[in-house]
Amino acid sequence: MAEDNLFDSEAESFTAPRPSFPEAEVNPNQRLCSVLLNEFNYLPWSRSISLALGGRSKLGFVNESIEAPDVASPEYEAWLCKDQLVMSWLLNSMDPKLSEIFSFSESSSALWKAVKDMYGNQNNAARVFQLKRNLASLQQDRCWILHPELKPRFENKPLRDHKGSHARPHTNKYHAAATSIGGSMNFTANPADLLNEFSTYLQTRKGSTGETSTGESQTALLGQFAGFLAESGHDLATKKLIGEGHYLNGLYYFSEDLNVPKGFQVSSNLEHWLWHQRLAHPSESVLSTLFPSLCKSSLVCEICHLSKSTRLSFNSSMSRTSKLFEMVHSDVWGPAPLESFDGYRYYVIFVDDFSRATWLYLLKFKSEVMDAFKDFHNLVMNHFSSQIHILRSDNGTEYTSKNMTNYLSTHGIIHQTSCVGTPQQNGIAERKNWDLLEKTRALMLQMNVPKRFWSQGVLAATYLINRLPSRVLDTKSPSEVMQNKKGNLSHLRIFGCTCYVHIQSHHRDKLDPKAVKCVFMGYSSTQKGYKLDLAISDTTR
Incomplete structure (x- = not known):
């Protein structure tokens, strides 16, 4: 149910x-x-x-x-x-x-x-463009499309004019005040207000002769207005006087004593301009070779700028700061073609602008740049009793991260970055990387050191660069500028060479060899000794 x-x-x-x-x-x-x-x-x-x-x-x-x-x-x-x-x-x-x-x-x-x-953009640029285009092509019977108030209005009841014939008077609503300065008329740029002022202007001109414009139709007023702009040579947008002249055989000729913009004149070098376009915009020297009789043109060709634009050369900068660590340049290199034997793929360098001394930190990830900079900053404060004033780098995210920015601002360090796509503005760090890689390749190739030892090769190259004289430092080395004394080079050895390390007696018995064959891999920064690689194993001592 x-x-x-x-x-x-x-x-x-x-x-x-x-x-x-x-x-x-x-x-x-x-x-x-x-x-x-x-x-x-x-x-x-x-x-x-x-x-x-x-x-x-x-x-x-x-x-x-x-x-x-x-x-x-x-x-x-x-x-x-x-x-x-x-x-x-x-x-x-x-x-x-x-x-x-x-x-x-x-x-x-x-x-x-x-x-x-x-x-629906707020500035309504499309509508403004349409109004300007309609104003430029102003027609007597279509001016009302600029604004609804410009459309002629007629009453239904016919009236008789002074001759006795029927007429259809219009409603004249335009009686806005206009100003005259020195006998010339100043109009506003708004289309509706412009017609209002022009109507008053015609009335003031005809008032002295006893004529009146109250009986004129709205379309006739618009026609007079368009004719006035055409005859007086005014710009339709700004109402500024372009020039004066006369009309003959379909052309307008400007008076010679007026400073008319070049855009409104026919260039006398028309043939020069035509050949410039026909020949795919060659240079003036090429045109003068082909047509010696053509005079040189002063016109600026926009197509040449668009198609031949090149970047301006960068001026070489020889400026230096006046003291240590006033400015530090930094750059990150990597990733390396292959991971080093000790697991590194990147390195970051810090170059002092005054002494050109270089500090290099090996990195496994790019995110370790901030930790490396903190270690370097502590080294500067403790070892040199100084402060870093300016850090200059590129726009890499490892330098512009929020944590890095907060750290720099907390310690009062100004961070200067190069423009996007312009590594030339960080030229000291870029050229230092170039020099480092050149010397690293030379050290490894001369002794056929495997590529997986590139991390030790670049550390050795940094150690040597800091002890080589530089033209920028007046043939002094970076270490000499920092320590105010010449460095000792007697301890240097060939990278990758064969060496024999003595084995202490408590590590061998009476029948064991007293030395072991190794490969020289660089210089230690924390001990008074060398870094060696055992020829029979993959460990580094």
Whole structure:
């Protein structure tokens, strides 16, 4: 019995009479307004669409005040039907090319937002461009498209003029004040205000002769206004006087005593300009070789700038700071072609600008740059009793990270970075890397050292560079500038050479050899000794 009642209730709800709607309310091919959306008229189009949707109680679908129900809700299908109806109205109110672009929107609100994002910019540059274009092509019977108030208005009741014939007077609403300075008229740039002032200007000019312009039609006034701009040679946008001259055989000839911009004149070097374009914009020397009779042109060719532009050369900088660690240059090298035997892929260098001394830290990851700089900063403060004033580097994220920036600002260190794509501005660190790699290759190639020992090779190269004289330092070495005394080079050995290390007696018995064969791998920074690699193993001592 319960099932029968349930079935009956469902049947009643299914066969209930559906509310009747006017055909316009359910027609998906309907256009909501007479304005079709294009790239210039978003503001009037959106206003018309909002009014039309509001009159149909559908505005909530585009402004999202009517929220979409859950997909599993029984109300979702009804909401989807109405939303797609609204979306079809919007597409039918657009230019066909635009409707094809926005037809893939998922909902009417998404379509409305996409159109607003593309054409609803706040400065309304597209509309300004359209108005300027219409003003440039000003016509007597179409000036009202610039502003609705410029459209001529006529009363329905005909009146008689002073001759007795029927006339249709217009409603003249334009009586704005105009100013005159030295007999010349100053107009504003707004189209509506411009016509207002020009109307008053004509009245003041005709007042002395007893004529009046109150009976003139609006279109005649606009025609006089366009003629006035054309005859006086004023710029349509700024109203500034371009020049004066006369009209002859379809051409305007400027007076010779006026300083007319070159853009409004026909160049006397027209033949020179034509050959410059025909020959794919060659240089002046090439043209003068081909056509010696052509005079050189002073015109600036924009195509030459666009097609032949090159970067200006960088001036070599010989400037130096006046004391140690006033400026430190830094750069990161890597990743290396292969991981070193001790697991490193990168290194970072810090170069003192005054002494050109170099400190190198091996890194396994780029993120270790900050830890390396902290160690270097502590070394400067403790060992040299000095402070780093400026750190100069590129724009790598290892230098511009938040932690690095906070550390530098906390210790009062100014961070200078080079411009993007301009490593020349960090030239000291870049050239130091170049020098390091050249000497590392030389050290490893002369003794055929395997590439996996590149980390020890670059450390040895750094050690040697700090003890070599430099032209920038007046043939002094970086270590000599820092310590104020010449360095001792007697302890230097050939990188990768064979050497024999003595084995102490408590590490051998009476029948064992007293030395072991090794390979020289550099100099220790913490001990008075050498770094050696056993020829029979992969360990370094």
